[in-house]
Amino acid sequence: MTLEAPTILALRRDPRILRLPPYLSAFCVVVGVVWLLLLPRNEYSRQTYISENALLPGQVHTYFGGSEQSIFNAYKYEVRSLAEQGQPEYARLMPYEETVAAKLSNIFKSAGLKVATQKYEYQAGGRSYGGENVYSILHAPRGDATEAIVLVAAWRNMDEELNQSGVALVLTLARYFKKWSLWSKDIIFLITSDSKAGPQAWVDAYHDAHSLPAVASLPLKSGALQGVVVVDNALNHRFESLHITYDGINGQLPNLDLFNTAVAIASGQMGIGVSLQRMWKHGDSYKERLQTMLRGMVSQGLGHASGPHSSFIPYHIDAITLQAVGEGWQDEMAMGRCIESTFRSLNNLLEHFHQSFFFYLLMQANRFVSIGTYLPSAMLIAVNFTIMAIALWVQSGRPPKPKAAPPNSEKTEAELQVVKHDGMVALVPKEAFAIVERQLFLPLAFVFSLHLLGVAPLYIFNNSSHAALPTTMLLFAVSNLLLPSILASTLARFTPPTAQQTLLIKSFSLLLLGMFLSTLATLNFSLAFLVGILSTPLSFLGPLPSPSSAHDAKAKRNIAYWLPSSALLHLLSPPAVLFGCCWFWGVGVGDVLIEAAFGWKVWGMWTQVVVWCVWWPAWLVGAVFVSPSWRV
DSSP states (O other): OOHHHHHHHGGGGGGGGHHHHHHHHHHHHHHHHHHHHTTTTTTTTEEEOOOOOOTTTTTOOOOOTTTTHHHHHHHHHHHHHHHTTTTTTTTTTSHHHHHHHHHHHHHHHHTTTTEEEEEEEEETTTTEEEEEEEEEEEOOOOOSSSSSEEEEEEOOTSSSOHHHHHHHHHHHHHHHTTTTTOOSSSSEEEEEEESSSHHHHHHHHTTTTTTTTTTTTOOOOOOEEEEEEEEEEOSSEEEEEEEEEOOOOGGOOOOHHHHHHHHHIOOOOOOEEEEOOTOSSSSOOOOHHHHHHHHHHHHHHHHHOGGGGGTTTGGGGOOEEEEEEEEEEEEEEEEHHHHHHHHHHHTTTSEEEESSSSSSSEEEEEEEEHHHHHHHHHHHHHHHHHHHHHHHHHHHHOOOOOOOOOOOOOOOOOOOEEEEETEEEEEEEGGGGGOOOOOOHHHHHHHHHHHHHTHHHHHHHHHOTTTHHHHHHHHHHHHHHHHHHHHHHHHHHSSSOHHHHHHHHHHHHHHHHHHHHHHHHTOOOOHHHHHHHHHHHGGGGOOOOOOOHHHHHHHHHHHHHHHHHHHHHHHTTTHHHHHHHHHHHTOOHHHHHHHHIIIIIIOOHHHHIIIIIIHHHHHHHHHHHTTTTOOO
């Protein structure tokens, strides 16, 4: 019994305890990745279903067609004629945006609708994004103007193609919906000049969150927006299937009931194939499910707008885009009937979408996983950083090892102290009770300064001109190779850190990284998971040991001693990952940076904040540690 107390008291000093965290951390990473890879299996995913019974998708008979085909063809001809007036030979007659807005306004007025326009102009990346939105409101015969649903078509889609059939279809549906007296919600028909700035300007002004005079106010408004459907059909022939886009800004998603309603109507009632995440052919195999899920995670992780609908989701307005793709036998009337049936279902809503999921991963049009199933994978990745941070904190409080006695010196017995507890008596070495004071100022100041330094690239890349962005990123990538060695040399020269301070620097850095990622996982799971995987080596790569002899110094100067760790970290640095992804997807670095700057200025996208103020500072601490200039 007398031996139990000293064993417990000395347990925290046992060096074997600190050997466990690296293995436990690696175990969490492996389990997190395996967890994600298991999600496409039937045992871990679920069949989609409608939670809101009032929607009743596909339960009504649609009448759109017949004579509406001739009206559609006439409007399509008008849209094509307006597009031709945008050619240089017509530009001198009248500003192109005003010509389009005036013509579309006349068409809406001829259908008996109230019409208004809105001008806007944004500045981002040294470029100007301006235009004029046109919208009309169909007041519900059976409503009180407290709720509304929106039908949107951008003049040019996300690929900068003329959305001729989409715009013509919205004009035709506006005339068609006016004939019916069954609507209990107002319907707003919106045609924007483009797919990126126009929808954002309109929805900001609708909620009085716009900036004057860059974005004009809306002269006409209706009630609270309950749902939005965007039409994208730039084809000049019959289409094969509908591609549903649902990703919002900063990884936000619409309520799953809206997506399920569109799928049930298109595939069930209309017999139109449905695809998502650009998976045009889906055989419902494990590989295709995983590929669809990963594509969705990348899109959500980037946080950019995937269509005009994305601008509505931050305002808690559920929205999707229906895009006609392929070449088949489905015509515009079939797409119109699909939209009519969808709006009939939205018209049945008694309250805002709330029954179904807002956090989910889709792996096929009829299969998904909810947040309770996929969230542990990102949390396990984040926990691995916290485990290592706690282990380093404990290690920093241990007293330094006593120096080894010379071989010929006499052995001295360790000083013992009598310990009494609950009637038990034991002799314990005094060093087991040694208290080591942690020196916190330098580690806290160093970590805080590096996180504050992240504001510099955040500001530079969001405010540089589009012509200078590729060169600026290239210069930053080159300087990023040298920055760790410069910081290590500067710190070693002016305030050389002790071994304890080195452990505390890494502990605080990993603790902040784990805290940020675990919080981010509940908001944008995909971004947290991707950043966590790319940052995983930071948990296991530590500082290089100080040379204790001439032989060790020579080994440290050997490039093979520190090159592997440094090379791995530099390959996983934010600039290197950016260049690698641009090469893999075949896009220009400047185009990505312009999109990011536009997203920061217009959409309120905060992916850059995570990259430059969370990921990059944590990477910089790890790169400093493996630099040959670092001394412990």
